[in-house]
Amino acid sequence: MTLVTKEAPDFTATAVMPDNTFGELKLSDYRGKHVILFFYPLDFTFVCPSEIIAFNKKLDEFKSRGCEVIGASVDSEFSHLAWKNTPVEKGGIGNVQFPLVADITKNISRDYGILFNEAVALRGLFLIDKEGIVRHCVINDLPLGRNIDEALRVLEALQFVEKHGEVCPANWQEGKSAMEPTTEGVAKFLAEHTDEL
Secondary structure, eight states, X not given: OOOTTSBOOOOEEEEEOTTSOEEEEEGGGGTTSEEEEEXXXXXXXXXXXXXXXXXXXXXXXXXXXXXXXXXXXXXOHHHHHHHHTSOGGGTOOOSOSSOXXXXXXXXXXXXXXXXXXXXXXXXXXXXXXXXXXXEEEEEEOTTOOOOHHXXXXXXXXXXXXXXXXXXXXXXXXXXXXXXXXXXXXXXXXXXXXXXXX
């Protein structure tokens, strides 16, 4: 059962904040901003640090578009902090600048439908709009890392739709043509832009 088009399940949980303090994070406090909420299986594992570091490298691009990034796993806040304090060259993630939520009860992962074998979260990513509605999600199996550029592209597409009312075709990128959501609009787009697909 997908959460897309539904209100994102709210939660309040302890998180390691960008300044390495422990704080209470409530998802609904982010209303008015777009949010990328992504889950990863476990701290101190293999694919996970590559994704977290990649998100951190693109963080300014998300923030410049009014989007906050939040990571979450079933680890404790103490484990998150220890991983942040571990140098990258030793398998750590360094001082990433977005919150890492401690879903130690696994209730958040369960509410988002991505808890695997009642043990760890699958690689779920949820794009939540300013009203708190899930507009996009992608869920990868444990060994498959996500494409952070694709998450950014989908955010740009959603913001384009929200601003212009047009729809974004396959492979749409910022600056490319969109289409009117009508029979005439799709015919015009396909006649003029099939080479962009």
